[in-house]
Amino acid sequence: MARSNKPIVWGPFAAGGTLxxxxxxxxxxxxxxxxxxxxxxxxGYDRLHAFMGHWLIKxxxxxxxxxxxxxxxxxxxxxxxxxxxxxxxFVATVLYAVALIGTLAAAVFLAGV
Amino acid sequence: MAERKxxxxxxxxxxxxxSEPHFQRYSVSCPEEWVVxxxxxxxxxxxxxxxxxxxxxxxxxxxxxxxxIDNEPxxxxxxxLRDYPGVIRVEPLRHFPIQRDLVTxxxxxxxxxxxxxxxxxxxxxxxxxxxEYRQTPAELKRYKQFTLCxxxxxxxxACPEYGLxxxxxxxxxxxxxxRYNQDSRDGGRGERQEEVASKAGVWECSFVGACSxxxxxHVDPAAAIQQAKIQSTVDWYKExxxxxxxx
Amino acid sequence: xxxxxSGKPYLRPISSEWIFRHPRYLRYMVREFSCLFIGxxxxxxxxxxxxxxxxxxxxxxxxxxxxxxxxIVFQVLALAFAAYHSITWFNLTPKAMPLQLGxxxxxxxxxxxxxxxxxxxxxxxxxxxxxxx
Numbered sequence: 001m002a003r004s005n006k007p008i009v010w011g012p013f014a015a016g017g018t019l020x021x022x023x024x025x026x027x028x029x030x031x032x033x034x035x036x037x038x039x040x041x042x043x044g045y046d047r048l049h050a051f052m053g054h055w056l057i058k059x060x061x062x063x064x065x066x067x068x069x070x071x072x073x074x075x076x077x078x079x080x081x082x083x084x085x086x087x088x089x090f091v092a093t094v095l096y097a098v099a100l101i102g103t104l105a106a107a108v109f110l111a112g113v
Numbered sequence: 114m115a116e117r118k119x120x121x122x123x124x125x126x127x128x129x130x131x132s133e134p135h136f137q138r139y140s141v142s143c144p145e146e147w148v149v150x151x152x153x154x155x156x157x158x159x160x161x162x163x164x165x166x167x168x169x170x171x172x173x174x175x176x177x178x179x180x181x182i183d184n185e186p187x188x189x190x191x192x193x194l195r196d197y198p199g200v201i202r203v204e205p206l207r208h209f210p211i212q213r214d215l216v217t218x219x220x221x222x223x224x225x226x227x228x229x230x231x232x233x234x235x236x237x238x239x240x241x242x243x244x245e246y247r248q249t250p251a252e253l254k255r256y257k258q259f260t261l262c263x264x265x266x267x268x269x270x271a272c273p274e275y276g277l278x279x280x281x282x283x284x285x286x287x288x289x290x291x292r293y294n295q296d297s298r299d300g301g302r303g304e305r306q307e308e309v310a311s312k313a314g315v316w317e318c319s320f321v322g323a324c325s326x327x328x329x330x331h332v333d334p335a336a337a338i339q340q341a342k343i344q345s346t347v348d349w350y351k352e353x354x355x356x357x358x359x360x
Numbered sequence: 361x362x363x364x365x366s367g368k369p370y371l372r373p374i375s376s377e378w379i380f381r382h383p384r385y386l387r388y389m390v391r392e393f394s395c396l397f398i399g400x401x402x403x404x405x406x407x408x409x410x411x412x413x414x415x416x417x418x419x420x421x422x423x424x425x426x427x428x429x430x431x432i433v434f435q436v437l438a439l440a441f442a443a444y445h446s447i448t449w450f451n452l453t454p455k456a457m458p459l460q461l462g463x464x465x466x467x468x469x470x471x472x473x474x475x476x477x478x479x480x481x482x483x484x485x486x487x488x489x490x491x492x493x
Contacts, residue, residue, distance in 0.1 A: 001311035007349035021449040026483040035426040041491025072399025112413035128367025210369035339456035
């Protein structure tokens with residue numbers, strides 16, 4: 001049997017799983033604090049605008065969005081199969097497309113910051 | 114020697130007369146220290162000689178007596194009656210076709226095991242005059258854990274992906290491939306990758322980890338498979354992004 | 361083998377009941393479902409980026425949305441699921457990347473522990489840098 005090209009899909013999944021494990025909880029804490037009225041300084045418009053305006057930060061942010069969305073998409077694809085949904089090719093296409101569109105959107109929005 | 118009345122609810126299937134399996138209840142008096150296999154033998158000897166099941170060593174090394182006991186894959190010779198106070202439900206190992214009663218058809222596993230080439234493939238031909246292979250304790254420890262597999266197939270019964278994806282090569286076969294890949298005497302990893310890194314290989318695993326939890330020999334096939342995934346991914350990116358690297 | 365016997369082997373059908381067969385399968389499903397919250401939260405961040413690029417008023421409106429009860433509930437759930445993902449991921453890392461030093465392997469607890477420590481340090485650093493405290 002031929003070697004699969006799954007690594008294309010699995011590599012970003014593993015990277016995303018690791019990154020989200022380290023980063024996502026603290027990000028949620030930041031936005032949760034903002035939601036509770038204790039907005040951290042960095043989340044104020046002026047500071048955040050300045051911070052996200054830096055080209056390196058933009059690149060990093062696009063990377064973070066990509067691997068986070070991709071690993072979520074990949075996991076959801078597998079979960080659908082586990083739950084008995086057989087149309088794997090269709091599910092995979094839709095979910096990975098959402099991840100890619102989300103990443104593209106983030107890039108476009110960041111370009112405007 | 115205290116005795117206890119044990120109720121066994123055993124799945125029966127006679128391929129010549131039955132269209133479907135059905136449960137049959139047996140009630141036997143057993144010494145408290147017995148295992149499920151002892152109870153089954155007692156049933157066969159005193160109540161129902163037609164009850165069919167595989168067993169051999171009665172000491173958890175041959176891998177013959179795997180079955181579902183209260184919905185968990187276990188070796189019947191290693192499952193103590195004292196841990197099961199109520200009615201004990203005994204069924205053949207899940208995810209394999211039932212041949213008769215508790216006897217499954219293991220052909221799929223046997224075929225997949227052969228496909229991963231679970232034997233030493235030397236890096237280069239080695240004449241007898243060259244003498245024995247030498248291996249340091251560290252080199253031995255690198256693969257030792259994965260040699261402990263007794264081919265009992267409990268991991269296949271526990272793995273939901275094997276149940277959902279019949280083509281999946283499965284935990285034991287993949288971790289045995291890994292056992293040889295990690296052996297310093299072996300040079301066959303490239304050959305094995307045709308199966309291991311195929312879409313029926315490690316990529317069907319979603320790291321549920323059930324295989325390692327039920328393994329009676331603590332082989333940890335889940336670990337072997339994740340290590341193989343990482344190796345295969347590194348291979349793939351090296352091959353596709355740095356094709357000038359010699360294989 | 362099977363072909364030589366008379367009568368047909370019986371293959372029991374698979375259904376989704378496997379999820380409930382043992383707590384470990386349920387825990388696996390909870391872990392997998394964390395992806396909905398992590399993915400959903402990331403999309404929320406992307407929406408935040410849009411509001412940031414649309415200007416001050418849009419961004420303030422976004423912050424206002426974050427204050428809604430629905431958002432709070434979602435984020436609390438997301439935090440719980442994200443933390444569960446982190447815990448399971450770090451506990452499984454030593455299985456995927458064992459480290460052999462000399463003859464013996466580093467204990468799993470050491471590798472996982474190092475990840476948890478790094479997670480704590482990184483989180484505190486981010487909170488500090490963001491001016492959360």
